[in-house]
Amino acid sequence: MRCTLKSLVVTFMAVAFCTFLAARPVVAAESKEGDFEYLYGNHYCPACNYSDLVDPQFHADISNKKAGAFARIYVCSAGCVDKIKKDIAKYYTEIYRTDKKTGKEKPALDLKNKTCPMSGEAIDGKTSIEYNGMIVHFCCADCTKSFVKDPEPGMRKLLPEAKEYKFPKKPEGQGNAHEGHTDHDGK
Numbered sequence: 001m002r003c004t005l006k007s008l009v010v011t012f013m014a015v016a017f018c019t020f021l022a023a024r025p026v027v028a029a030e031s032k033e034g035d036f037e038y039l040y041g042n043h044y045c046p047a048c049n050y051s052d053l054v055d056p057q058f059h060a061d062i063s064n065k066k067a068g069a070f071a072r073i074y075v076c077s078a079g080c081v082d083k084i085k086k087d088i089a090k091y092y093t094e095i096y097r098t099d100k101k102t103g104k105e106k107p108a109l110d111l112k113n114k115t116c117p118m119s120g121e122a123i124d125g126k127t128s129i130e131y132n133g134m135i136v137h138f139c140c141a142d143c144t145k146s147f148v149k150d151p152e153p154g155m156r157k158l159l160p161e162a163k164e165y166k167f168p169k170k171p172e173g174q175g176n177a178h179e180g181h182t183d184h185d186g187k
């Protein structure tokens with residue numbers, strides 16, 4: 001009887017431990033920022049007055065072929081995509097072209113990359129676009145097209161350790177409180 005109980009406890013412990021091990025990666029994958037250690041765009045939702053963290057799967061894109069500019073503004077939910085689209089140019093300036101210290105408009109930052117983020121080949125010296133307030137250079141026009149379809153992998157190659165773009169961890173225990181964060185840096 002005692003032996004049976006002991007082996008039961010051992011079995012239970014083993015199962016519990018295995019469950020614990022198996023559960024850990026699942027928990028990590030569920031968190032929003034899990035796949036985006038760095039996010040090369042805004043971190044707080046402009047449609048929610050910059051109070052909520054964005055969910056990278058929701059974004060509004062704007063393309064100005066004449067100006068050679070492309071932008072991706074991240075939001076927190078599908079509903080916020082529509083809100084942003086109505087006034088996306090204003091948000092673009094606010095988020096990506098405003099000096100956070102002075103509040104004045106600033107020029108786009110030239111990344112001066114020598115190799116194309118898509119092909120890895122040398123840039124052609126004439127093909128570039130402005131993306132989220134940064135000038136990115138390419139080897140050919142086709143690469144700009146594939147870049148704007150999904151800019152994050154290309155940006156990760158260009159700025160692998162750009163700490164200022166690191167996706168912030170959600171503060172513990174704050175939940176969905178809408179207070180705080182109002183002193184965001186976009187204004």
Ligand SMILES: [Zn+2]
Binds near residue numbers: 048076077
């Ligand atoms: Zn939102």
Ligand SMILES: [Zn+2]
Binds near residue numbers: 118120
């Ligand atoms: Zn290229």
